[in-house]
Every structure is written in structure tokens, then in C-alpha cells.
Amino acid sequence: MNFELTEEQRMWRSAVHDFVAKEVKPKAHEVDQNAQFNWEATRKMGPLGLLGLNVEEEYGGAGVDAISAAIAIEELGWGCGSTALSIAAHNGLGCAPITLFGNEAQKRRFLPGVTSGKEKLAALALTEPGAGSDLKKGVLTKAILDGDSWVINGTKMWCTNASIAEFVVTLVRTDPDGGSKSLSLIVIPTQTEGVRIGPPEKKMGVKGSPTHAMNFENVRVPAENLLGQAGEGLYQTLVVLDGGRVGIGALSVGLAQAAMEEALQYARERETFGVPIAQHQAIQWMLADAATEIQAARWLVYHAAWLKSQGLPFTKEASMAKLFATEMAERVTRNAIQIHGGYGYSVEFPVERHYRDARLMTIGEGTSEIQRLIIARHLIEQTG
Ligand SMILES: Cc1cc2nc3c(=O)[nH]c(=O)nc-3n(C[C@H](O)[C@H](O)[C@H](O)COP(=O)(O)OP(=O)(O)OC[C@H]3O[C@@H](n4cnc5c(N)ncnc54)[C@H](O)[C@@H]3O)c2cc1C
Numbered sequence: 001m002n003f004e005l006t007e008e009q010r011m012w013r014s015a016v017h018d019f020v021a022k023e024v025k026p027k028a029h030e031v032d033q034n035a036q037f038n039w040e041a042t043r044k045m046g047p048l049g050l051l052g053l054n055v056e057e058e059y060g061g062a063g064v065d066a067i068s069a070a071i072a073i074e075e076l077g078w079g080c081g082s083t084a085l086s087i088a089a090h091n092g093l094g095c096a097p098i099t100l101f102g103n104e105a106q107k108r109r110f111l112p113g114v115t116s117g118k119e120k121l122a123a124l125a126l127t128e129p130g131a132g133s134d135l136k137k138g139v140l141t142k143a144i145l146d147g148d149s150w151v152i153n154g155t156k157m158w159c160t161n162a163s164i165a166e167f168v169v170t171l172v173r174t175d176p177d178g179g180s181k182s183l184s185l186i187v188i189p190t191q192t193e194g195v196r197i198g199p200p201e202k203k204m205g206v207k208g209s210p211t212h213a214m215n216f217e218n219v220r221v222p223a224e225n226l227l228g229q230a231g232e233g234l235y236q237t238l239v240v241l242d243g244g245r246v247g248i249g250a251l252s253v254g255l256a257q258a259a260m261e262e263a264l265q266y267a268r269e270r271e272t273f274g275v276p277i278a279q280h281q282a283i284q285w286m287l288a289d290a291a292t293e294i295q296a297a298r299w300l301v302y303h304a305a306w307l308k309s310q311g312l313p314f315t316k317e318a319s320m321a322k323l324f325a326t327e328m329a330e331r332v333t334r335n336a337i338q339i340h341g342g343y344g345y346s347v348e349f350p351v352e353r354h355y356r357d358a359r360l361m362t363i364g365e366g367t368s369e370i371q372r373l374i375i376a377r378h379l380i381e382q383t384g
Contacts, residue, residue, distance in 0.1 A: 065305075139173055194217045
């Protein structure tokens, strides 16, 4: 891999950075404190291509390469963890299954609206009250083919964007006999009769990214809302999650970068024992470790994205990028608070929010434990 970003990628970063600095970052505190999604900025993201990062231009997207997509999510993460999570989920979880597995008619029907910024967004519902890491055995939501419709019954948990989504791509069991070929992905428009979206979950962080439980009671959608073939849902989900993990890694790099910038500025200004605290070696070491780990995580993320854009296998690398970047973000945001002393514990300083936002990243889209399982499995298979 060439570790230089291209001229085009640098210009893209600069454009997204300027947008985020103007429209997203200044609202991050308010978005967090009021637990309110930033629709105002999101509406402006459509024309910039941020709502269709992996969607081809003919369906309203920007169709950027995977590194540029990661850069966009990284910059959003730098600006606001909540907004970044919702936009990452919209692109990487909601739109991606349709881009990857939808037919022409499905792409034309579902994508242009949600990539425009004029309508609502997209979401993916995998998790259930009894199924998160273990979807294969745990998913109980059922879809039964009745004439030319699927009839869906069940409950989903922790669906990012459910209340601000036009549709939710939903993992359902289409074959009651079970097994890895019994799951399918079906697009369920949120306005369909029988879809009930619960109140927003009250969370520790990413409060401006709405998360909901959903209930489906005899929800009827056309048979053509099935993505690909019945029974391909688990495979499709795993492919989608590979891409989503690059996004969560990128978001974590952005969060850590923002926290380090705050810590650096504070360390230059705050004085103890007659000197700025930046002159104390203990503080310098935390800053040096942060800068080094952020850079390492960034390259892991870009490398996984590069493999993806080359059409090469990237499952292991996506897991490595997510594992390292998310755990790195926890360390860096934690130390950013430490550098701020007591002020770091106040909601008036952004590092308090960064720390809470970062805490999710080792859990969503596959926990750190699951990433280690995936990496180990690949290592053992490669050497076996
Ligand atoms: C804010 C937020 C947003 C979310 N957004 C979405 C979304 O948009 N769509 C969606 O479908 N889901 C979403 N989720 C759900 C998220 O993906 C799951 O919480 C996550 O996958 C873990 O599943 P679980 O919570 O059921 O934990 P469990 O699977 O019950 O795991 C509990 C613990 O056991 C560990 N564990 C499980 N199995 C193993 C194993 N084999 N070996 C070692 N340790 C193991 C886990 O790592 C974890 O530490 C979201 C969650 C949150 C908090």
C-alpha cells in the first residue's frame, strides 16, 4: 500500500474538515446535553456526499473510495461523536446492505431519498433482547412468506437511527429450522403498519445519536424487499459489519484526535509549580503516547480501507483496526481528562464528552472480545 493519501483524498479531507468545523463541532455540546440529533447539519450533508459515501452516483451517492469514506467518518468523529455515529450507521449499516446486495430496483427505490438529506436516514437492526454477539442462534424475529408479502413479528434492540430512519434493514429468521442459512435481510420502511419504535434509550454517551428498541407486529412488506436470496442474511450481515468496523475505527481515531487537541491546548495554558503543565514530563508522556497511538490506529484503519477498496479480503484487518482504534480512543480520552485535572471531569470541557462517547466504540458493531475471536480465528486458519 502507498501510505501517501492522494491529492483527491487530501482535498476531500480538507472539505469535510471545514464543513465539520463549521456545522458539526460547534453544536456537539448542545447535541450531547439535549440528546438531540443534529438534523440541521445532516440536511447539508446530502449535497456534500456524506450521506452516500459508498453509494454510486446514479443512486444519489458520492461513491467515494473506502479510504475517503473512512476519512469522512474520522472527521465527523473529530467534530461530534453522536453525529458521527449516526452518519456512520446510516452509511455503513443502513445503506451498505442495499449497495452490496440490493438489485437495481431496490437501489432505485431506497437509496436516492436517504442520500439526499431531504428525507430521513437508514438503519440496520440486528440485535435483539437475547442476541447481540451470537446472531446465528439468537435471532428470534421471524418473517413468513404469505402470498407476495413477508409477515414479520419480533423485537429488535439498540437500533441506531430507528426514529430518524426512512427504513430499517432487518435481520430475520426466514427458515424456522435454524442454522446459518435460515437468516435473511429484509428492508422494512418505518412507516409500515405494525412497526413500533420505542422511546430513545437513555445512554452514557453518544446521546445525540438516537437508539431505540423496535417491535414488529404482523408487519407486512412486499416480497421484493428481501435483499438477495432467503438464507443469505448471516453472510450478508458479516460482510456489512466488516465495512462498518472500519467506520467505527475511523470514528474512534477522530474522537481521540479531538481529545488530544484539547489536552495539548490545555497543557500549554495551565500552569503549576511556575511552569505550564506541558513542561512536566508526566504530561508530555501522555501526549506523546496519544499522538503515537492515534497515528498507529489511523494507519490500521486506512490499511483495512485500502484492502477493501482493492477488493481484497479485509475481515481480519477490519477487526484489528476496530479493536486497536477503539481501545486506543478509550486510553487517549481517559488521559485527556487526566491532563485537565478536575476540569476534565466537568461537562463544561469537551474531554468529558469524548470519554463517554468513546466508551461505546469497544461494544457496538462487535465487541473487542468478538474482534479478538475473529483475528485469532484467521491466524489459526492461516497457519493451520
Ligand atoms: C449505543 C448503541 C448503538 C447500537 N446500535 C446498533 C445498531 O444500529 N444495530 C444493531 O443491530 N445493534 C446495535 N447495537 C448493539 C450492539 O451491536 C451490541 O450491543 C453488541 O454487538 C454486543 O451485543 P450484546 O449487547 O448482546 O452483548 P453480548 O453478546 O450479550 O455480550 C456480553 C459480553 O460477553 C462477551 N462475549 C460474548 N460472546 C463471547 C465469546 N464468544 N467470547 C468472549 N466473550 C464473549 C461480549 O464481548 C460482552 O463483553 C448498539 C448498541 C449500543 C449500545
